[in-house]
Amino acid sequence: MLRYVTTNAGKVREAREYLDGVEQLDYDYTEIQSSELGPIAARGAREAYRHAGEPVLVDDAGLFVEGFDGFPGPYSAFVEHTLGIDAVQRLVARELDAPRRAAFRCVLAYCDGDAFDASPDPVDRDDRTAAAAADSAADGDEDALPVKLFTGAVRGRIVEPRGDGGFGYDPIFEHDGATLAEMSPTEKNAISHRGRALAKFASWLDER
Numbered sequence: 001m002l003r004y005v006t007t008n009a010g011k012v013r014e015a016r017e018y019l020d021g022v023e024q025l026d027y028d029y030t031e032i033q034s035s036e037l038g039p040i041a042a043r044g045a046r047e048a049y050r051h052a053g054e055p056v057l058v059d060d061a062g063l064f065v066e067g068f069d070g071f072p073g074p075y076s077a078f079v080e081h082t083l084g085i086d087a088v089q090r091l092v093a094r095e096l097d098a099p100r101r102a103a104f105r106c107v108l109a110y111c112d113g114d115a116f117d118a119s120p121d122p123v124d125r126d127d128r129t130a131a132a133a134a135d136s137a138a139d140g141d142e143d144a145l146p147v148k149l150f151t152g153a154v155r156g157r158i159v160e161p162r163g164d165g166g167f168g169y170d171p172i173f174e175h176d177g178a179t180l181a182e183m184s185p186t187e188k189n190a191i192s193h194r195g196r197a198l199a200k201f202a203s204w205l206d207e208r
């Protein structure tokens with residue numbers, strides 16, 4: 001049984017559209033400090049697999065504001081819980097000129113204790129970049145378990161909050177004229193960072 005390892009039920013709701021019968025594992029793995037999501041997700045997946053003893057998928061995601069050099073990025077959860085999304089939006093509006101571009105990024109890290117066959121490998125350049133960063137983060141760890149990474153990103157801009165769907169920063173992130181919070185779960189998945197990463201993971205799992 002595949003476990004989606006997260007304390008965030010919103011992530012699991014989105015994952016269910018791609019993964020039949022996936023169950024949430026509400027486990028708070030250690031998040032290392034890194035400017036990139038890949039190493040954080042990879043380390044988390046190794047720890048979660050050791051804890052669960054079953055195949056695990058860890059989801060690390062964040063909001064990267066272009067004019068702030070990617071802040072809050074890997075620190076998005078901390079910033080959401082300290083400042084709050086309204087304050088983030090006001091800060092962006094005060095400091096940056098329109099169009100206030102930003103991206104959501106998601107890295108999924110899969111670990112089931114097995115090594116992965118490199119041949120049927122549908123991963124793209126972003127996945128390989130994330131994987132290389134995660135590998136170097138594992139340097140020196142002789143027991144590092146193999147982890148497979150899948151990435152997704154969506155571009156948009158920061159706007160005043162609209163909509164009440166989704167979670168986290170969805171109300172202040174607009175893509176193609178609608179905020180993610182104004183979209184249905186299916187509409188959000190079709191364009192979102194998480195939806196793209198999940199689609200890659202689901203097709204890789206299918207082929208395996």
Ligand SMILES: O=c1nc[nH]c2c1ncn2[C@H]1C[C@H](O)[C@@H](COP(=O)(O)OP(=O)(O)OP(=O)(O)O)O1
Pocket residue numbers: 005006007008011028059060061062063076077078080104166167168169170180192194
């Ligand atoms: O689709 C999204 N729509 C809106 N906001 C989002 C999304 N995806 C990530 N985010 C935000 C929420 C949180 O502030 C941070 C993720 O932080 P992140 O550490 O990956 O997740 P989390 O703390 O919510 O749960 P957990 O670590 O247990 O999976 O980025």
